[in-house]
Amino acid sequence: MKAYKGYLIDLDGTMYQGEQEIDGAPQFIEYLKSQHIPHLFVTNNSTKEPEEVVKKLHKMGVSATGEEVITSALATAEFISDQHPGATVFMIGGSGLFQALTEKGLSIKDNENVDYVVIGLDEAVTYEKLAIATLAVRKGAKFISTNKDVAIPKERGFMPGNGAITSVVSVSTGVDPVFVGKPEPIIMHKAMETIGLDKHDVAMIGDLYDTDIMSGINIGIDTIHVQTGVTTIEELEQKEIQPTYTFQDLNQLITELQQG
CATH class of the missing domain: 3.40.50.1000 (HAD superfamily/HAD-like)
Known part of the structure; x- marks a missing residue:
C-alpha cells in the first residue's frame, strides 16, 4: 500500500472503544513516532479540552500531546474568529x-x-x-x-x-x-493546515464511515477504514464510495506499511 507522509486519526472506535483499549492503537502511534511521521487526532468531541483528550489517550497507552489534538471546539472557535x-x-x-x-x-x-x-x-x-x-x-x-x-x-x-x-x-x-465537525470540510481544513502537508500525502483513518471516511472523501484525501468500531465490513460493502483501504485493525495496517 501507499506510504503516507502524515495521518489524521479518529479517536473513539479507532484509538479506543469507550473506556476500553483497542489492540494495535498504541503500537500504531509508536510506529509513526519511530518513523517520524506527523499525525493528528481529529475528534468531533467538543466537550473536552485537548489536555483532557491527551490524558485519556495516555490512560489507553497511546502517546500524544495537546498539539496533536484537533477538536470540533477548536475548529469552531477558529472558524468564528476568522469571520x-x-x-x-x-x-x-x-x-x-x-x-x-x-x-x-x-x-x-x-x-x-x-x-x-x-x-x-x-x-x-x-x-x-x-x-x-x-x-x-x-x-x-x-x-x-x-x-x-x-x-x-x-x-x-x-x-x-x-x-x-x-x-x-x-x-x-x-x-x-x-x-463544523466531521464529515464537514471545516474541521478537516484546519487539520490539513495544521499538519502542513499536501493532500496527496495524507490519509484519514477511522472506523465510522459516515463521519471519518466521508470527512476524508469530502476534502479529497485517501481514507483508511478500520474494523474496530461502528461500521462493519458488511456495512462498508454497501457504500457507493469505498475507502481507499480497509483493515481488520491497526496491527494489520502496521504490517502492510512495514512490507511497503
Whole structure:
C-alpha cells in the first residue's frame, strides 16, 4: 500500500472503544513516532479540552500531546474568529468549547443579543438554554453547531448527541446551522493546515464511515477504514464510495506499511 507522509486519526472506535483499549492503537502511534511521521487526532468531541483528550489517550497507552489534538471546539472557535474577530457568542456546550472560544478572544454572553449561537454537546442542557439560543437565532445571530452526530455511544446505549440537541433550535427557527465537525470540510481544513502537508500525502483513518471516511472523501484525501468500531465490513460493502483501504485493525495496517 501507499506510504503516507502524515495521518489524521479518529479517536473513539479507532484509538479506543469507550473506556476500553483497542489492540494495535498504541503500537500504531509508536510506529509513526519511530518513523517520524506527523499525525493528528481529529475528534468531533467538543466537550473536552485537548489536555483532557491527551490524558485519556495516555490512560489507553497511546502517546500524544495537546498539539496533536484537533477538536470540533477548536475548529469552531477558529472558524468564528476568522469571520468575526471578537464576536459575541451564546454557547451551549462544555468546558472544551468554552475554553476554545475564549482563547480566540470571543466574548461569551448569557443572553440572546449576540453575533453567534454555538451549540456543542451539553449533557446538562436546559429548556432555558435552548430558548435563549432560539431567540438569538430569530434575532439574526449566525447559527453554528460543532457537529451533527445525532447519537453517541454510552454505557447505557446510544444517547442523544449534539446533532439531536442542535435540531431543537433548527426545527424551532427553521434555520439550518453551519456544522463544523466531521464529515464537514471545516474541521478537516484546519487539520490539513495544521499538519502542513499536501493532500496527496495524507490519509484519514477511522472506523465510522459516515463521519471519518466521508470527512476524508469530502476534502479529497485517501481514507483508511478500520474494523474496530461502528461500521462493519458488511456495512462498508454497501457504500457507493469505498475507502481507499480497509483493515481488520491497526496491527494489520502496521504490517502492510512495514512490507511497503
